[in-house]
Amino acid sequence: MRESNISIKDKIRLLSEKPVSLKEYQIKGKESFLNDSFVLNKNIKNKEEIFYPLAHSTWDHKEHNAIIDQLYTGNLTMGEKVESFEKSFAEHFGVKYAIMVNSGSSANLLIAAALILLSKYDFKKGDEIIVPSLGWSTSYTPFTQYGIKLKFVDIDYQTLNIDSEKINNAISKKTKGVLAINILGNPSEFNKIKEICDKNKLLLIEDNCESLGAKYSKKYTGSFGVAASHSFFFSHHIQTIEGGMITTDDRDIFEYARSLRAHGWTRDSIEKKSINDTPIAKFRNSFNFILPGYNLRPNELNGVLGLTQLQKFPNFLKRRKENARIFKKLLGNQTYCSIQKCDEDSSWHGFSILLEGSLKDKRDHVIYELHQNGIETRPILTGNFLKNSVCSFMNYEISGILRNVEAVDRRGFFVGNSHINLENQLLRLTETINKFHKKIN
């Protein structure tokens, strides 16, 4: 196929379906790469052929009606629906404040920005933050964009979360915080991490984008750190098209995040709201900018979707946990794999599998077999994050050996969980791997 015959849309699809480094892409040349990708991807199944997709829509007529009703009000930019969702969210998850933004990535960005701009935290350019080596790109990039150095440590092989034993060794004079990313619904080991943070006066920051509804010692994740991020993207526990939330008990972070979310102005300040009660005061104060802000606002459609989804959320979670019970029963005791260990109350974003024994080096074969049987798979987050070439833009250091994240990178994959009954899907998953395991033994 000649390059000129490929539409831009197909090019992007082909480029995105084959993981490749920029260097490889440049060396190989665009045309040959696209040809290779085309051959490799000939086998891709249509959406209808996928029996067990990574994610399902959680919407029905309720979300459709909520959107239409809101459309007819004419109020579409951020307003009372977003505020009402924020209040309900904070109440539901047991935190003082919630600030909705347009994505989980934006929530991470505003947390980093607020902590660095608030002088009381003394968190500044050149300081360090300890982070797990398994995470999402935008768990890390906000800190590097503000000149914070990342100190990567290994994860725990079983829980996939940051290995709390590795944190102590990574602490230096410049360390100001620890980022705990609750992986795939599984709460981090907060008692140990909090103890280390308290002892060393470190900020604990939570990326809870994958773990809405998880609990540690009966308390919701997202309420342990000084601030936490949440995501409402399609594959996540609740879906608002795009969307995210910051939760915090700190009034200053709340005020800063509200200002940073909207251009850095004072207009959304709760404290300053009362001073705009005359037309002249409003005229003077509405365009007053105090912080180097962004525009990361959600809109009212995201707000009503959040309200609608939050009502359904307890049932979503119940079903996710029932699916997890089936998953554990089917794959928890197999010799050819290990699954994520969740001692606390996980909200089971997805089901991770690490191949062991005779399947240890057979991931490509297993992925192929699953694909042939209509089962979608994906790597566990980004795999070993340090292998992503974006790291060349970051100031970072590695503390210790990253053995476990490397195992996840080479032998791991995950399949989806959702709010619907996945018993048949999980049975097919197990049968497919069993059959392949028998074939090669």
Ligand SMILES: Cc1ncc(COP(=O)(O)O)c(C=O)c1O
């Ligand atoms: C751990 C983690 N943090 C942050 C994000 C970013 O969330 P969003 O896609 O809403 O920007 C994701 C996305 O899946 C994630 O898995």
